[in-house]
Amino acid sequence: MDVVFVGAGPANLAAALHLKNEIKKHDELVDRGIKHTKKIGDLEIAIVEKGSFIGAHILSGAVMDPLALRELMPDFLDQGCPVDTVVTEDAAWYLTSTKKFTAPITPPPLRNKGKYIISLSKVCEWLGEKCEEAGINIFPEFPAAEVLYDDRDAVIGVRTGDKGIDKDGKKKANYEPGVDLLAKVTVLGEGSRGSLAKQLIARLGLDHGKDHQAYSLGVKELWEVSAGNFAEGMVVHTLGFPSDTQTYGGGWIYGMKNNVVSIGYVTGLDYVDPLIDPHAEFQRFKTHPEIAKILARGKMIKYGAKTINTGGYYTMPRLYADGVLLVGDSASMLNGQRIKGIHTAMKSGMLAAETIVGAFEHEDFSVRTLKHFEEKVNMSWIYDELYPVRNFHAAFQKGRWSALINTGLQFLTRGLAWGFMPKEHHVPGYERMQQLNGDRPRGGLGPSDHLATDRYQRVPFDKEITFDKVTDVFYGAVAHDEDQPSHLHVLDTEICATRCAEEYGNPCQRFCPAAVYEMEENSATGRRELKVNFSNCVHCKTCDIADPYQIINWVTPEGGGGPNYKGM
Numbered sequence: 001m002d003v004v005f006v007g008a009g010p011a012n013l014a015a016a017l018h019l020k021n022e023i024k025k026h027d028e029l030v031d032r033g034i035k036h037t038k039k040i041g042d043l044e045i046a047i048v049e050k051g052s053f054i055g056a057h058i059l060s061g062a063v064m065d066p067l068a069l070r071e072l073m074p075d076f077l078d079q080g081c082p083v084d085t086v087v088t089e090d091a092a093w094y095l096t097s098t099k100k101f102t103a104p105i106t107p108p109p110l111r112n113k114g115k116y117i118i119s120l121s122k123v124c125e126w127l128g129e130k131c132e133e134a135g136i137n138i139f140p141e142f143p144a145a146e147v148l149y150d151d152r153d154a155v156i157g158v159r160t161g162d163k164g165i166d167k168d169g170k171k172k173a174n175y176e177p178g179v180d181l182l183a184k185v186t187v188l189g190e191g192s193r194g195s196l197a198k199q200l201i202a203r204l205g206l207d208h209g210k211d212h213q214a215y216s217l218g219v220k221e222l223w224e225v226s227a228g229n230f231a232e233g234m235v236v237h238t239l240g241f242p243s244d245t246q247t248y249g250g251g252w253i254y255g256m257k258n259n260v261v262s263i264g265y266v267t268g269l270d271y272v273d274p275l276i277d278p279h280a281e282f283q284r285f286k287t288h289p290e291i292a293k294i295l296a297r298g299k300m301i302k303y304g305a306k307t308i309n310t311g312g313y314y315t316m317p318r319l320y321a322d323g324v325l326l327v328g329d330s331a332s333m334l335n336g337q338r339i340k341g342i343h344t345a346m347k348s349g350m351l352a353a354e355t356i357v358g359a360f361e362h363e364d365f366s367v368r369t370l371k372h373f374e375e376k377v378n379m380s381w382i383y384d385e386l387y388p389v390r391n392f393h394a395a396f397q398k399g400r401w402s403a404l405i406n407t408g409l410q411f412l413t414r415g416l417a418w419g420f421m422p423k424e425h426h427v428p429g430y431e432r433m434q435q436l437n438g439d440r441p442r443g444g445l446g447p448s449d450h451l452a453t454d455r456y457q458r459v460p461f462d463k464e465i466t467f468d469k470v471t472d473v474f475y476g477a478v479a480h481d482e483d484q485p486s487h488l489h490v491l492d493t494e495i496c497a498t499r500c501a502e503e504y505g506n507p508c509q510r511f512c513p514a515a516v517y518e519m520e521e522n523s524a525t526g527r528r529e530l531k532v533n534f535s536n537c538v539h540c541k542t543c544d545i546a547d548p549y550q551i552i553n554w555v556t557p558e559g560g561g562g563p564n565y566k567g568m
């Protein structure tokens with residue numbers, strides 16, 4: 001291959017398509033004698049995707065700002081882009097445990113009128129078709145398991161995962177070894193907490209001098225609601241219930257066609273109370289009288305969960321190294337204040353494509369040429385959008401109210417007032433988790449946090465409005481062949497049974513939104529030990545991020561396994 005893209009999300013699909021277009025433009029200019037350089041010609045371009053089809057592992061809200069898609073394909077609507085509906089109304093609600101207050105003016109970052117409500121999974125499926133029409137090779141069910149380097153640490157491609165290994169590590173009848181896809185340029189667009197991006201960033205120190213990345217977990221359901229309960233085109237963002245004031249969190253409700261509603265809740269994975277369960281927070285959110293009213297007599301039709309990079313501009317790693325570029329969420333391009341990353345992911349992919357054209361033109365795939373990618377990002381509207389809100393998330397370390405004052409100040413001063421609030425995440429999110437003192441976090445809950453005490457009572461799962469994790473996983477259509485080695489590597493299970501049980505009460509049982517981790521009594525020893533139900537995994541990467549001992553390593557399972565987010 002000439003160029004290999006890892007991950008078929010909006011970033012890489014836009015990148016591959018733009019690369020094709022830009023090469024064509026370049027070669028035409030050379031033919032017409034306008035550009036005095038060499039032609040690039042047909043490149044072999046591949047996209048590898050771990051899901052069983054393009055879009056299978058794509059989960060988003062999603063309200064899409066069409067800025068980048070319009071640049072990529074000005075006639076995207078005429079070309080059949082499957083947008084669901086246009087946003088016609090916005091609202092911001094503050095929720096107490098029983099009441100709702102509607103902001104008299106929707107804060108500007110949350111204004112979405114004229115933007116599109118979409119299923120990002122569907123849009124990616126469609127973009128995948130466009131890529132195939134353009135002659136790009138797409139390989140679903142091909143997880144990239146390893147980055148390949150030469151002896152100078154330049155990236156030379158990726159190795160895909162083996163197929164047909166049984167749970168004891170032995171080859172089955174259908175065994176197929178992974179393949180080495182060698183490429184002049186490799187682009188990592190694996191989304192939040194990419195497993196290869198994690199390896200690469202650590203090996204090459206691409207986060208050196210950068211702020212700690214901050215993540216949140218978004219838990220989402222699609223519902224069919226009763227006609228008239230929620231208007232098509234309506235977009236609501238909420239703050240308040242059920243999060244306590246020390247925890248970053250908020251909800252959304254988007255009205256789609258045919259009375260379908262996208263509803264979800266985001267919880268920052270830098271919470272201090274180890275007893276928080278983001279899935280339970282979402283279930284509790286739905287019990288709020290104003291939300292339950294919308295869902296009453298409705299039907300849940302789909303479930304999913306995925307992490308989001310909410311760290312912002314200062315948490316962007318270096319975006320290039322020899323032979324490799326990082327795009328989209330893997331490069332922390334998301335605007336946390338707007339909860340939007342689709343447009344910035346696509347734009348970053350397009351700028352990566354333009355950089356790659358330059359690299360082929362000069363036949364130089366080293367940092368000398370690839371560094372221009374970071375310059376292009378910093379000269380584009382990505383920078384204009386992300387820089388003014390660079391400490392939006394960091395400010396939440398001081399609690400919700402200080403953060404909101406900070407957000408207002410940033411907005412009024414276009415980001416110049418950053419000195420008032422922490423501009424960085426002083427520690428990674430998992431280090432903020434407090435150890436338990438009995439059944440409460442050591443530091444207590446704070447005076448205004450009576451809401452947090454709710455979380456010590458179990459959410460009643462009534463299977464009408466609220467669902468337990470196992471039921472939800474069923475609605476995520478999650479499937480992995482169980483006869484394969486677990487892709488969730490717990491490096492020291494002794495810690496789980498001893499220190500973690502005492503210090504944090506095994507938070508993996510709560511932060512995982514798919515009931516993967518369970519502490520089970522070993523009947524022989526009487527000890528509670530960790531059981532990993534890896535086949536439930538929705539590939540959200542929360543465990544890799546939030547474990548306080550950092551002993552869970554998420555690696556790619558056999559290709560095709562995981563959720564099926566068609567239409568999400």
Ligand SMILES: Cc1cc2nc3c(=O)[nH]c(=O)nc-3n(C[C@H](O)[C@H](O)[C@H](O)COP(=O)(O)OP(=O)(O)OC[C@H]3O[C@@H](n4cnc5c(N)ncnc54)[C@H](O)[C@@H]3O)c2cc1C
Nearest residue numbers: 007009010011050060061062063144191218328329341342
């Ligand atoms: C709950 C939630 C709500 C959101 N709401 C909105 C919204 O309303 N508006 C908005 O603009 N943004 C929203 N976002 C953010 C937006 O979805 C992301 O910013 C965007 O999808 C990032 O695109 P990406 O291409 O970088 O990565 P992704 O969309 O994550 O795509 C990555 C792809 O790479 C594949 N992959 C990963 N690793 C490998 C590997 N090793 N080998 C092969 N394939 C691999 C994955 O399976 C996936 O298909 C939301 C995100 C979440 C989680």
